[in-house]
Each structure stands twice: as C-alpha cells, then as structure tokens.
Amino acid sequence: MSKDSGKKGKVGGSLKWLFGYLRPYRAIFIPSLIALFVTAALSLVFPLLLKDLIGDPADALRGKVDPSEIKERLDGSLKWLVAALSLQAFIAFWRVLGFMKSGEAALNDLRRDLFSHMLHLPVSFFQEQRSGALSTRVAADLGVVRETLMTTVPQAVRQLVILVGGLSAVFFFSWKLALIMLGSIPVVVLAVAVFGRKVRARSKDAQDALADAGTVIEESVQSITDVKSFGNEAYEESRYSRALDRFFSVTMKGALARAFFLSFIIFVMFGTIAFVAWCGARMLVNGDIDNDNFVAFILFSIFVGASLGSFPEIISQLQAMSGASERVREILQDEAEASGGEDAGSLTGSLAFEGVHFRYPSRPEQQVIEGLDLSVEPGQRVALVGPSGAGKSTLFSLILGFHRPGEGKVTFDGRDATSLDLQSLRSQIAVVPQEVLLFGGTILENIEYGRPGAGKDEIEAAAREANAHEFIEALPEGYDTVVGPRGVKISGGQRQRIAIARAILSDARFLLLDEATSALDTESERLVNEALERLMKGRTSLVIAHRLSTVRHADRILVLNHGQLVESGTHDELMAKQGTYRLLAETQLA
Numbered sequence: 001m002s003k004d005s006g007k008k009g010k011v012g013g014s015l016k017w018l019f020g021y022l023r024p025y026r027a028i029f030i031p032s033l034i035a036l037f038v039t040a041a042l043s044l045v046f047p048l049l050l051k052d053l054i055g056d057p058a059d060a061l062r063g064k065v066d067p068s069e070i071k072e073r074l075d076g077s078l079k080w081l082v083a084a085l086s087l088q089a090f091i092a093f094w095r096v097l098g099f100m101k102s103g104e105a106a107l108n109d110l111r112r113d114l115f116s117h118m119l120h121l122p123v124s125f126f127q128e129q130r131s132g133a134l135s136t137r138v139a140a141d142l143g144v145v146r147e148t149l150m151t152t153v154p155q156a157v158r159q160l161v162i163l164v165g166g167l168s169a170v171f172f173f174s175w176k177l178a179l180i181m182l183g184s185i186p187v188v189v190l191a192v193a194v195f196g197r198k199v200r201a202r203s204k205d206a207q208d209a210l211a212d213a214g215t216v217i218e219e220s221v222q223s224i225t226d227v228k229s230f231g232n233e234a235y236e237e238s239r240y241s242r243a244l245d246r247f248f249s250v251t252m253k254g255a256l257a258r259a260f261f262l263s264f265i266i267f268v269m270f271g272t273i274a275f276v277a278w279c280g281a282r283m284l285v286n287g288d289i290d291n292d293n294f295v296a297f298i299l300f301s302i303f304v305g306a307s308l309g310s311f312p313e314i315i316s317q318l319q320a321m322s323g324a325s326e327r328v329r330e331i332l333q334d335e336a337e338a339s340g341g342e343d344a345g346s347l348t349g350s351l352a353f354e355g356v357h358f359r360y361p362s363r364p365e366q367q368v369i370e371g372l373d374l375s376v377e378p379g380q381r382v383a384l385v386g387p388s389g390a391g392k393s394t395l396f397s398l399i400l401g402f403h404r405p406g407e408g409k410v411t412f413d414g415r416d417a418t419s420l421d422l423q424s425l426r427s428q429i430a431v432v433p434q435e436v437l438l439f440g441g442t443i444l445e446n447i448e449y450g451r452p453g454a455g456k457d458e459i460e461a462a463a464r465e466a467n468a469h470e471f472i473e474a475l476p477e478g479y480d481t482v483v484g485p486r487g488v489k490i491s492g493g494q495r496q497r498i499a500i501a502r503a504i505l506s507d508a509r510f511l512l513l514d515e516a517t518s519a520l521d522t523e524s525e526r527l528v529n530e531a532l533e534r535l536m537k538g539r540t541s542l543v544i545a546h547r548l549s550t551v552r553h554a555d556r557i558l559v560l561n562h563g564q565l566v567e568s569g570t571h572d573e574l575m576a577k578q579g580t581y582r583l584l585a586e587t588q589l590a
C-alpha cells in the first residue's frame with residue numbers, strides 16, 4: 001500500500017512538473033480542459049436520448065402508448081440527439097486545437113530547456129555516457145511525455161467524467177442493480193492490480209531493451225568507417241541480433257501477461273454485464289423496475305464499464321510518463337558548468353600550470369596528469385610531444401576548462417582559471433583539432449562560427465590568410481557551398497584550412513593546435529603550413545606536434561610521458577641530450 005502511494009506521489013509530482021510548463025499557456029489550456037469536461041458530460045446525453053429511441057418503441061409494441069404519439073417523441077429525441085452531437089463536435093474541434101497548441105508549445109519549451117541545459121553541462125557528463133544512448137533515451141523519454149500530455153491526459157479527464165456521471169446515472173435508474181454491479185467491481189480491480197503491475201514492469205523492460213538495440217545501430221553508424229575497416233560488419237550484425245532477441249523475449253513475457261490480463265478482463269467484464277442483465281430481467285418480470293429505467297441502466301452500465309476498462313491503460317501510461325520525466329528532470333537538475341566567474345577581460349597571453357594533478361572522473365584510479373608545472377609566455381610557440389596516452393590532449397582539456405585539476409591550478413595572466421568566466425576565457429582560445437569536422441551549413445557559416453556576426457569581408461579576409469579563399473571560390477557555389485555530413489565533400493587539407501580560417505577570424509590570444517597525423521600531398525601541406533604560420537604569429541600557441549618541421553620552429557618543446565613533464569628545451573638542446581625526445585624524434589616525428 002505504501003509502495004503504491006509512493007508511486008502515486010511520483011506520478012503526481014511528474015504531472016505537476018509537466019503542468020508547470022503549461023502554465024504560460026494556461027489561457028489556452030484551461031479553456032480546452034473545460035471544453036473537455038463539457039464534451040465528456042455531453043457524451044452522457046447520448047445514452048439518455050438513446051434510451052428513448054430504444055425504450056419508446058418497446059412501450060409502443062406493448063401497446064402502452066399510442067404509436068403516433070411515440071413517433072412524435074422519437075422525432076423530438078432525434079432533434080435533441082443531433083443538437084447534442086453538433087455541440088459536442090463543435091466544442092471538440094476547438095478543444096483539440098487548443099490542446100495541441102498549448103501542449104506542443106509547452107513541449108517545445110521543455111525541449112529548448114533540455115537542449116540548452118545539456119549544452120551547458122560539463123564535458124565529463126557526456127564522456128560518462130554512451131552518447132548514442134543519451135540522445136535516443138532523451139528522444140524516447142520526450143516521446144512518452146508528449147504522448148501522455150496529448151493523449152492520456154485528455155483521455156483520463158474524459159473517462160473520469162464519464163465514470164462519475166455514469167455511476168450517478170446507474171444509481172439514479174436503479175440503485176439495487178447498481179449495487180449488484182458494483183459488487184463485482186472489486187474482482188476487476190484486483191485483476192487490474194495484479195496483472196497491471198506485471199504488464200507495466202515488462203513494458204519498461206521492453207522499452208529499455210529496444211533502446212539498447214537502437215544504441216547498437218547508432219554506434220555502428222557513427223563509426224561506420226571503423227566498422228568497415230576492421231571488417232566488423234558480421235560482429236555488429238550479431239550484436240544487433242542479440243539485442244533484438246533480448247527485446248523479443250522480454251516483449252513476449254510482457255505479451256503473456258497482457259494476454260492473460262485481457263482475456264480475464266473480457267471474461268469478468270462481459271460476465272458481469274450478463275449477470276447484471278439477468279438480474280435486471282428478473283426484476284423487470286417481477287415489476288421491480290420499469291422498462292425505461294432498465295434500458296437506461298444497461299446503456300449507462302456499458303459506458304461505465306468501457307470507462308473502467310480504459311483506466312489500466314491510462315494508469316500505466318501515466319507511470320511510464322513518470323519514469324520518463326524523472327530521467328529528463330535528472331538531466332535538468334545536473335549541475336551546469338560553473339558560470340559567472342569574473343570576465344577574463346583581454347588576456348596578454350601567458351599561461352601556466354602549477355603543480356597540476358588530474359584524474360578523469362570516469363576513471364578515478366588512473367592518475368593522468370601528475371604534478372605538472374609549466375609556464376608559457378605571451379606569443380610563445382610551444383610544441384608538445386610524447387607517446388600516445390601521455391596526456392597531451394588532456395592538457396588541452398584542462399586549458400579549455402573542460403575539466404578542473406584535482407590539485408594545483410591553471411592560470412592565465414597569473415589569474416586562477418577557476419575564478420574566470422568560462423565563456424569569456426574560451427572566447428580567447430582558438431582550437432584547430434586534428435580531425436576537422438565541419439557543421440552542416442555553408443562554408444561561410446562554418447568560418448563565421450569562429451566569431452558569430454562577423455561580416456562577409458572579414459570572413460573572406462580570414463579565408464585568404466588561411467589559403468582557403470582560392471579553393472572556395474573555385475567551388476560551384478563559392479562561399480555558399482553547403483558542406484558537412486550531408487554536403488559537398490572537401491579534402492582533409494581543405495577542411496583544415498577552413499578550420500584555420502575560423503581560428504584566424506576568432507582572433508583569439510591562445511591557439512591550441514592538434515596537428516594532423518595523416519599525410520597531405522606536398523602542395524596541400526605547403527598551403528596548410530603557410531596558413532598555420534600566419535595563424536600562430538602573435539599568439540600563444542600550443543601544438544601537439546607530429547612533424548619534425550613543427551618542432552624545429554617551436555620556441556620550446558615540452559616532452560610529456562605518463563602525465564609528467566620529462567624534458568623541455570629547444571630541438572637542438574633536446575637532441576643533444578640523448579633522452580626521450582631524441583628517441584621520439586627519430587622514431588615518430590615525420
């Protein structure tokens with residue numbers, strides 16, 4: 001019992017939360033709700049008038065009333081019936097529009113809230129989950145919430161009105177028969193409680209299993225080139241097959257419970273109706289009830305029964321919504337990245353790590369950065385080298401404030417990064433990643449991303465500096481060429497130059513460059529290097545270096561290994577040392 005009331009509390013809480021989103025649209029929503037009450041109440045007029053259509057001719061047949069008088073009454077009933085139906089249809093039309101409008105508007109607000117909140121969550125949040133699972137989960141949860149708001153809530157209101165109205169009517173027409181009928185309800189309720197719980201649990205399992213299967217697809221599609229290059233199609237197929245099999249077996253268990261449930265309900269419900277009809281017929285014969293009331297009683301009973309039968313579905317949908325909304329609310333309550341530190345202002349470009357220790361929250365047993373001290377002067381060009389897994393990319397994450405050091409601090413112009421507003425700090429850091437991903441949009445928009453609102457001429461100037469202008473102009477639609485996942489394919493070197501143009505446009509003090517490992521043809525290489533040279537000029541640059549030419553031109557080289565700074569100096573100094581760097585330079589740097 002206490003468990004049940006806990007569940008009710010959850011459903012109640014979820015509904016309250018959902019209605020919070022409807023609040024701004026109450027001017028539409030509340031009238032729609034009232035309209036719903038009215039149409040539901042009007043649907044009870046239907047059996048009332050139907051009773052005359054059925055009952056009166058029966059009276060006529062028995063010769064109780066003159067047939068011509070009956071005909072007149074029938075015409076009257078029909079008129080009322082048509083009037084009630086028209087009114088109902090008219091109100092229903094507006095009610096549906098109102099519900100859709102307020103509901104979808106509220107849901108859009110929720111979607112917006114959720115997306116913008118997710119964008120502000122720390123990077124660790126996304127790293128801690130499989131991204132495919134996250135987006136399918138959220139989409140599925142929002143789907144359930146939508147279904148509930150648009151279908152279940154109106155349904156619940158309508159059925160509640162019909163139930164209350166119908167029960168009052170059956171008592172009014174024959175309280176004796178009503179009591180007999182009500183006597184059998186506990187059996188139905190018990191069945192609903194027992195089977196309903198099973199069905200719900202199984203349907204949740206099924207939903208989870210289906211989401212798992214969806215994740216397999218999403219993961220395969222996302223890394224399709226890996227799947228193919230490793231020849232892993234068969235492996236993915238069997239992974240998907242297994243997930244589907246699991247879904248199927250869970251679904252079948254649910255189906256069994258549902259089938260039992262349904263056949264039981266059919267038997268009990270129609271059995272009850274038959275029993276009540278039998279009792280009623282006996283009362284009719286004994287003269288305990290008159291014909292009119294008996295017909296009315298039967299008609300209203302059918303309404304009551306149908307309405308009762310719809311409640312298990314409504315309740316299970318409300319509980320599904322409660323589960324779904326809870327997950328959504330959890331995300332909404334997750335703490336966003338710290339914001340509101342002091343404005344970073346315009347930085348001169350010095351950067352330091354002071355005794356920084358760091359572990360990823362998702363893998364706390366591994367010390368990734370261990371007691372790192374380094375300082376970089378404004379305008380300096382620093383190359384980071386070290387074996388894979390040394391912590392070079394992690395260093396970038398720490399500079400960008402994606403993660404905070406566990407111990408020690410990162411400073412900009414001597415100011416602790418944790419005291420600075422993240423957005424104003426990041427706006428002064430340009431990043432050119434190893435593998436440049438372009439957004440679905442035009443080339444112009446892709447470059448503009450570096451500084452939203454920049455003018456066309458500024459964008460073109462940046463593209464010129466990045467050696468990108470010429471190839472862009474040569475494309476059939478120039479700067480308006482659509483690139484990205486669904487757009488025109490351009491080469492790796494061209495993508496890099498677009499990323500460089502973006503960084504030039506942003507005019508950031510700091511540049512974090514993760515050099516591409518893949519080889520470009522010599523001409524492309526020359527164009528990229530020239531562009532990078534211009535980009536680095538006058539900025540504090542940290543480069544994860546993979547090329548000998550890059551380290552040769554660096555003011556300083558930092559050699560990382562196992563999260564520690566093991567050597568630092570110029571190329572010539574380090575080569576003379578015969579240490580880690582020399583080994584790396586001879587084996588890894590192209």
Ligand code: ADP
Pocket residue numbers: 127360362363368386387388389390391392393394395
């Ligand atoms: P590098 O860029 O030098 O190759 P990284 O900074 O990428 O090295 O990685 C340093 C170490 O941190 C590696 O052992 C890697 O497995 C681990 N690591 C990187 N990213 C994560 C993450 N998001 N969660 C947990 N561990 C990570």
